[in-house]
Amino acid sequence: MTDETVFDQYPLDQWKNPDHRIMDRFSLVGKKGFVTGGAGGLGRNTAAAWAEAGADVAIVDLPRTRDTLEPLAAELSARYDVNIVPLYCDVSDRSQVEALKTSLIDAIGTVDIAFINAGVNVPGDDADEPYEVWQKTIDINLTGAYMTAQMAQHIMREHHHGGSLIFTSSLSGHNANFIGGGPSPVAAYGATKAGIYEYARYLAAALAPYGIRSNAVSPGYVWSGIFDGRITPEGHDLMIAPVPMHRFGTNEEIASTVLFLASDASSYITGTNIQVDGGYSVY
Numbered sequence: 001m002t003d004e005t006v007f008d009q010y011p012l013d014q015w016k017n018p019d020h021r022i023m024d025r026f027s028l029v030g031k032k033g034f035v036t037g038g039a040g041g042l043g044r045n046t047a048a049a050w051a052e053a054g055a056d057v058a059i060v061d062l063p064r065t066r067d068t069l070e071p072l073a074a075e076l077s078a079r080y081d082v083n084i085v086p087l088y089c090d091v092s093d094r095s096q097v098e099a100l101k102t103s104l105i106d107a108i109g110t111v112d113i114a115f116i117n118a119g120v121n122v123p124g125d126d127a128d129e130p131y132e133v134w135q136k137t138i139d140i141n142l143t144g145a146y147m148t149a150q151m152a153q154h155i156m157r158e159h160h161h162g163g164s165l166i167f168t169s170s171l172s173g174h175n176a177n178f179i180g181g182g183p184s185p186v187a188a189y190g191a192t193k194a195g196i197y198e199y200a201r202y203l204a205a206a207l208a209p210y211g212i213r214s215n216a217v218s219p220g221y222v223w224s225g226i227f228d229g230r231i232t233p234e235g236h237d238l239m240i241a242p243v244p245m246h247r248f249g250t251n252e253e254i255a256s257t258v259l260f261l262a263s264d265a266s267s268y269i270t271g272t273n274i275q276v277d278g279g280y281s282v283y
C-alpha cells in the first residue's frame with residue numbers, strides 16, 4: 001500500500017455523497033443474531049429492536065419459558081416481517097450450548113450479532129452465601145456467557161465474516177450497589193458481572209483481526225419485569241434515591257443501546273462498556 005492508499009481509507013466527508021445516509025448505519029437488514037435470556041425483559045426488547053432494524057433473530061431461553069417464547073417469536077415475525085425463532089438452551093450446560101450452535105445454523109444460517117444476556121441473581125448472595133449460591137451464579141452468569149460467546153465467535157470465524165458480541169454486565173459489576181444503608185446481596189452476582197466485562201475486553205483484543213467487536217452494556221436499575229410485585233412504592237423510592245436521574249431505566253433504553261452496539265453505527269467501538277444507569281455510577 002502506498003501512503004496515498006493508506007489515507008484513502010479515511011473518508012473525510014461521506015455526507016457529500018448524495019446516496020449516503022448516516023441512519024443506514026443503524027440498520028441490521030441482512031444480519032442474523034441471537035439473544036440469550038430472550039424471554040426476559042431486556043432480552044425480548046432487544047430482540048424486538050433488532051427485528052425492527054431488519055435482523056433475523058433466534059430468541060434463546062430455558063425450556064420452561066416455552067409458553068412465553070413461542071407466541072413472542074410469532075408476534076415479532078408477523079410484526080416485523082423477519083425470521084424470529086425460539087430456541088431452548090440452559091447456557092450453563094455445555095452439551096446444550098453445543099447443540100444450540102447446530103440449531104442456530106439450521107434456523108437462521110449464521111450469527112453476525114449476539115446478545116449474551118442470560119443471568120440470575122440467586123437469593124442468599126450475601127457475604128455469608130453458601131457455596132451452592134456462589135457456584136450456581138458463576139455457572140450461569142459467567143461460564144454461560146463464556147460458552148455462548150465462544151460458540152458465537154466460532155460461527156463468525158468459521159463462516160469468514162465479522163460480527164458483534166454484546167455482553168450484559170451490570171452496575172453491580174462496578175459498584176457494590178447500595179440500598180437503604182448497606183450493600184445489596186450481589187456478592188457472586190457482582191463478581192460475575194465484573195468478570196463478564198473483563199472477558200468482553202479480552203475478546204475485543206483477540207478477535208479484532210477477525211472483524212469481530214466485543215462490548216458490554218451495564219444496566220443500572222431497569223424496570224424489566226423482575227421487580228414487578230416484589231417491591232413496594234417505598235422500596236422503589238429507596239432504590240432510586242442514589243440515582244441522579246431519579247428513576248428506573250426501561251427495557252427499551254437498554255435495547256436501543258444494544259442495537260447501537262450491534263450495528264455499524266458503533267463500527268469503531270470495541271472493548272468498551274456503556275453504563276445505562278441514569279448516572280448511578282458517577283458516585
Ligand code: NAD
Pocket residue numbers: 036037038039040041042043060061062065089090091092117118119120121140144168169170171172218219220221222223224225226
Ligand atoms: P429477566 O429475569 O427478565 O431475564 C433473564 C432471563 O434469563 C430469563 O428469561 C431467564 O429464564 C433466563 N435465564 C436464566 N437462567 C438461564 C440459563 N441457565 N440459561 C438460559 N437462560 C437463562 O431479567 P432481566 O432484567 O431482563 O435481566 C437480563 C440481564 O440483565 C441479566 O443478565 C441481568 O443480570 C442483567 N441486569 C438486569 C438489571 C435490571 O435491573 N433488570 C440490571 C443489571 C443487569
